Amino acid sequence: xxxxxxxxxxxxxxxxxxxxxxxxxxxxxxxxxxxxxxxxxxxxxxxxxxxxxxxxxxxxxxxxxxxxxxxxxxxxxxxxxxxxxxxxxxxxxxxxxxxxxxxxxxxxxxxxxxxxxxxxxxxxxxxxxxxxxxxxxxxxxxxxxxxxxxxxxxxxxxxxxxxxxxxxxxxxxxxxxxxxxxxxxxxxxxxxxxxxxxxxxxxxxxxxxxxxxxxxxxxxxxxxxxxxxxxxxxxxxxxxxxxxxxxxxxxxxxxxxxxxxxxxxxxxxxxxxxxxxxxxxxxxxxxxx
Amino acid sequence: xxxxxxxxxxxxxxxxxxxxxxxxxxxxxxxxxxxxxxxxxxxxxxxxxxxxxxxxxxxxxxxxxxxxxxxxxxxxxxxxxxxxxxxxxxxxxxxxxxxxxxxxxxxxxxxxxxxxxxxxxxxxxxxxxxxxxxxxxxxxxxxxxxxxxxxxxxxxxxxxxxxxxxxxxxxxxxxxxxxxxxxxxxxxxxxxxxxxxxxxxxxxxxxxxxxxxxxxxxxxxxxxxxxxxxxxxxxxxxxxxxxxxxxxxxxxxxxxxxxxxxxxxxxxxxxxxx
Ligand SMILES: Nc1ncnc2c1ncn2[C@@H]1O[C@H](COP(=O)(O)OP(=O)(O)O)[C@@H](O)[C@H]1O
Ligand SMILES: [Mg+2]
Numbered sequence: 001x002x003x004x005x006x007x008x009x010x011x012x013x014x015x016x017x018x019x020x021x022x023x024x025x026x027x028x029x030x031x032x033x034x035x036x037x038x039x040x041x042x043x044x045x046x047x048x049x050x051x052x053x054x055x056x057x058x059x060x061x062x063x064x065x066x067x068x069x070x071x072x073x074x075x076x077x078x079x080x081x082x083x084x085x086x087x088x089x090x091x092x093x094x095x096x097x098x099x100x101x102x103x104x105x106x107x108x109x110x111x112x113x114x115x116x117x118x119x120x121x122x123x124x125x126x127x128x129x130x131x132x133x134x135x136x137x138x139x140x141x142x143x144x145x146x147x148x149x150x151x152x153x154x155x156x157x158x159x160x161x162x163x164x165x166x167x168x169x170x171x172x173x174x175x176x177x178x179x180x181x182x183x184x185x186x187x188x189x190x191x192x193x194x195x196x197x198x199x200x201x202x203x204x205x206x207x208x209x210x211x212x213x214x215x216x217x218x219x220x221x222x223x224x225x226x227x228x229x230x231x232x233x234x235x236x237x238x239x240x241x242x243x244x245x246x247x248x249x250x251x252x253x254x255x256x257x258x259x260x261x262x263x264x265x266x267x268x269x270x271x272x273x274x275x276x277x278x279x280x281x282x283x284x285x286x287x288x289x
Numbered sequence: 290x291x292x293x294x295x296x297x298x299x300x301x302x303x304x305x306x307x308x309x310x311x312x313x314x315x316x317x318x319x320x321x322x323x324x325x326x327x328x329x330x331x332x333x334x335x336x337x338x339x340x341x342x343x344x345x346x347x348x349x350x351x352x353x354x355x356x357x358x359x360x361x362x363x364x365x366x367x368x369x370x371x372x373x374x375x376x377x378x379x380x381x382x383x384x385x386x387x388x389x390x391x392x393x394x395x396x397x398x399x400x401x402x403x404x405x406x407x408x409x410x411x412x413x414x415x416x417x418x419x420x421x422x423x424x425x426x427x428x429x430x431x432x433x434x435x436x437x438x439x440x441x442x443x444x445x446x447x448x449x450x451x452x453x454x455x456x457x458x459x460x461x462x463x464x465x466x467x468x469x470x471x472x473x474x475x476x477x478x479x480x481x482x483x484x485x486x487x488x489x490x491x492x493x494x495x496x497x498x499x500x501x502x503x504x505x506x507x508x509x510x511x512x513x514x515x516x517x518x519x520x521x522x523x524x525x526x527x528x529x530x531x532x533x534x535x536x537x538x539x540x541x542x543x544x545x546x547x548x549x550x551x552x553x554x555x556x557x558x559x560x561x562x563x
Pocket of ligand 1: 024042044046051
């Protein structure tokens with residue numbers, strides 16, 4: 001038994017296609033502790049969704065160790081009840097907000113999860129109200145989900161998971177179909193959950209600015225972990241990001257270009273504000289010399 | 290905006306909203322029976338009065354109620370016209386070639402109009418507008434639950450209805466989108482004979498099917514991730530309870546039905562022939 005909340009060692013997963021085994025994850029090892037906020041980056045087809053589905057017991061690994069919240073998912077004889085127990089702990093937010101809501105009315109959808117768990121009625125009511133308050137959707141409890149914006153629908157989906165009181169939330173490109181406002185709503189909701197409720201978050205994304213706000217960034221490339229570290233460590237390696245087929249954040253690109261011209265810039269900026277600040281400071285220093 | 294009248298719940302605090310959904314299902318069936326019982330002018334007047342009372346009780350904006358009638362407009366006109374010309378009677382008002390209109394025909398046509406309007410408005414007020422889709426499907430699940438004895442999948446049926454009610458507006462929106470996309474490529478859905486028209490539907494149906502299957506697949510995964518394992522061991526957020534008001538509503542509607550029967554027998558005025 002491992003100590004970590006998520007323990008992955010030499011994990012291998014493959015899809016069978018026309019009788020041929022196509023490996024998708026080729027030996028992944030990582031440990032995630034309770035309360036971490038981890039972003040997973042990788043180009044299309046690098047295996048991010050496959051990893052997410054493994055963590056949730058939707059797919060079973062072909063080889064390697066996989067422990068999530070104390071459940072051994074690498075055990076081939078794992079029974080349905082244990083998967084069920086795992087899924088109470090692990091909430092999963094999918095990309096398309098329309099295809100994960102079951103009921104038409106917001107609060108009835110949020111109640112779906114706890115109803116499946118057999119929670120007593122009065123407690124479901126409490127959980128639903130609390131979950132809607134946590135995602136800032138209390139005013140929409142009686143609204144029709146079809147009338148909500150994409151960001152609001154995703155927040156309802158998140159509330160539906162919170163109502164099951166999970167300890168891990170996996171988001172598989174949950175912001176990919178949203179406009180910038182919706183994206184910010186969802187990211188802030190997740191950050192609040194992580195900070196205030198201690199929910200561990202694994203966020204798959206390909207927006208660099210979302211990854212920059214995480215505690216830790218993991219870069220996947222063709223089924224392998226290419227890099228694993230703090231956002232600052234990851235974004236200070238533009239060559240590695242390019243090799244992984246990812247965009248280099250603009251502020252990283254700028255500071256590296258300036259350094260290549262011999263301008264000495266301290267640190268690694270993660271946001272435009274930080275970047276502007278260190279460039280200004282360097283400029284001023286030059287001027288005073 | 291959205292024009293689909295299916296499952297258009299309108300949140301409000303009205304006596305109709307507060308009634309138990311199971312009772313509302315029974316009440317709407319009773320009300321529909323009443324619309325078919327009515328035979329003469331007095332009975333139809335009583336129907337209209339009952340409908341107006343329901344409208345007033347429901348606190349639903351009139352424009353929404355009118356929207357419920359729109360989809361059946363064609364059926365209404367069609368039935369009225371058929372009744373107008375088919376009914377034979379004693380007072381011939383108008384005759385041209387083989388067409389004859391009798392006074393009885395006018396009565397019958399108007400009665401049919403009133404019947405359809407009261408039926409549609411009554412059942413949407415009692416059910417779709419004042420009952421959330423989940424309350425509705427829960428009610429149906431609960432009313433059908435005796436059928437479990439025969440091993441009928443009652444819970445699954447109710448879950449299918451829940452999902453259908455949620456996805457029908459989405460799919461109709463998607464159909465409109467695909468049609469526009471095909472129009473932008475120069476497809477004209479309004480030309481040609483019936484064969485051409487059906488053929489031009491193929492490029493709509495195929496993407497629609499593909500996307501529905503993808504949606505179904507994703508929804509099934511999402512439901513599993515939310516620990517759905519069928520109806521066994523499930524609880525409900527709201528456990529419905531019958532209150533005194535539900536009994537009162539039932540008694541009132543039964544009295545109303547009796548009234549309709551009595552008016553049919555003792556009321557005066559023209560009585561429908563069929
Ligand atoms: N159900 C499947 N059957 C066969 N191959 C699949 C299936 N799902 C994904 N793949 C393949 O696995 C690879 C990784 O997919 P995925 O994990 O979805 O990547 P990502 O989410 O990073 O874009 C892709 O090459 C994809 O073609
Ligand atoms: Mg993916």
